[in-house]
Amino acid sequence: MTTEHTKWFSSWFDTPFYHILYKDRDDTEAHAFMDTLTEYLNIPEGGTILDLACGKGRHSVYLNTLGYDVTGADLSGNSIAFAKQFENESLHFKVHDMCKPFNQKFDAVFNLFTSFGYFDEDIDNLKTIKSIKKELNATGFAVIDFMNSNFVIDNLVPEEMKVVDGITFFLRRYVRDGYIVKDIEFDHDGNSFAFQERVRAFSLQDFELLFEKAGVYLLDVFGDYKLNKFKPETSERLVMIFK
Known part of the structure; x- marks a missing residue:
């Protein structure tokens, strides 16, 4: 993490x-x-x-x-x-x-x-x-x-589940403190992972x-x-x- x-x-x-x-x-x-x-x-x-x-x-x-x-x-x-x-x-x-x-x-x-x-x-x-x-x-x-950034914020998908190569990614998107944020959580080989992307809007x-x-x-x-x-x-x- x-x-x-x-x-x-x-x-x-x-x-x-x-x-x-x-x-x-x-x-x-x-x-x-x-x-x-x-x-x-x-x-x-x-x-x-x-x-x-x-x-x-x-x-x-x-x-x-x-x-x-x-x-x-x-x-x-x-x-x-x-x-x-x-x-x-x-x-x-x-x-x-x-x-x-x-x-x-x-x-x-x-x-x-x-x-x-x-x-x-x-x-x-x-x-x-x-x-x-x-x-x-x-x-x-x-x-x-x-x-x-205006277009992205107006069309933000708050929550999404995406399965790729057998891994289920749970994505959560929101705007905070001038950044567009994406929380990424998933499990792999018995371990839980959490990452975050933050890009200035x-x-x-x-x-x-x-x-x-x-x-x-x-x-x-x-x-x-x-x-x-x-x-x-x-x-x-x-x-x-x-x-």
């Missing part, structure tokens, strides 16, 4: 159960988004991309098949260990804390699938944006693909303030993976392009 809220992501994401619970994520949709995004940004052939908070590398691997030189970075040692099986001359994976600069310049830095807003301290969110800024070359672009205005403090410029805002216009009440995603 994880009891230290500031480190929930480093414990939960490092378990095999996290990947079991979310094994049904839609790769087709993710691939189509990468096609659309890289074309829109006009990343040069063979261009360099940092996939920040890459998990097991599903976006990184696909981006590499499109001809890009990709580095996947994640705090989870287990996820990176798994992803390393896919490495080649133009695809690399490293354990990395996204609050700290990667000390390398890229044509693009992608932070995908709501992999932001985990921290309790505001300064860590700001440090992450500043680090992304340092990781961009002179012509580079950064992308944060976040949830649309950032609005576009919250990001705009962060960007201003970090000295980066918001260029485009989209509301879905087809890069349609962002609508605060109805868009499912908040996709921001900045530099």
Whole structure:
């Protein structure tokens, strides 16, 4: 069980159960988004991309098949260990804390699938944006693909039971202290487990303030993976392009 809220992501994401619970994520949709995004940004052939908070590398691997030189970075040692099986001359994976600069310049830095807003301290969110800024070359672009918090809160499913690979997960969702929280409980091999996900319910205005403090410029805002216009009440995603 994880009891230290500031480190929930480093414990939960490092378990095999996290990947079991979310094994049904839609790769087709993710691939189509990468096609659309890289074309829109006009990343040069063979261009360099940092996939920040890459998990097991599903976006990184696909981006590499499109001809890009990709580095996947994640705090989870287990996820990176798994992803390393896919490495080649133009695809690399490293354990990395996204609050700290990667000390390398890229044509693009992608932070995908709501992999932001985990921290309790505001300064860590700001440090992450500043680090992304340092990781961009002179012509580079950064992308944060976040949830649309308004839409998520309005459509929150308070309780859900989900059975995956013979494990029954009990999920409870609620909003507390500016965070969207998900409690996850299940039994496995005679043991009981309890984890919690906590993501800051950032609005576009919250990001705009962060960007201003970090000295980066918001260029485009989209509301879905087809890069349609962002609508605060109805868009499912908040996709921001900045530099």
